[in-house]
Amino acid sequence: xxxxxxxxxxxxxxxxxxxxxxxxxxxxxxxxxxxxxxxxxxxxxxxxxxxxxxxxxxxxxxxxxxxxxxx
Numbered sequence: 604x605x606x607x608x609x610x611x612x613x614x615x616x617x618x619x620x621x622x623x624x625x626x627x628x629x630x631x632x633x634x635x636x637x638x639x640x641x642x643x644x645x646x647x648x649x650x651x652x653x654x655x656x657x658x659x660x661x662x663x664x665x666x667x668x669x670x671x672x673x674x
Contacts, residue, residue, distance in 0.1 A: 607639035 611632055619628040 604640055607636050607643055610639055611636040 614635060615628060615632045619631065622628050
C-alpha cells in the first residue's frame with residue numbers, strides 16, 4: 604500500500620497540477636490508488652500462490668495414488 608500511495612501522490616501531483624477542481628483530483632487519486640494497490644497485490648502474490656498450489660496438488664496426487672495412474 605505504501606508504494607501505491609507514494610506512486611499515486613507523484614502521478615496525481617504531476618498530472619493534475621493545473622486542475623482547478625479539487626474534488627476531481629481527489630477522485631482520480633482515490634481510483635488510481637485502488638487500481639495500483641490491487642495490481643501490486645496481484646503481482647506480489649501470484650508466484651507464491653502458484654507454487655503453493657502446485658506443491659499441495661502434487662502432495663494430494665501422490666497421497667491418493669492418482670499420480671501413478673497418470674504416468
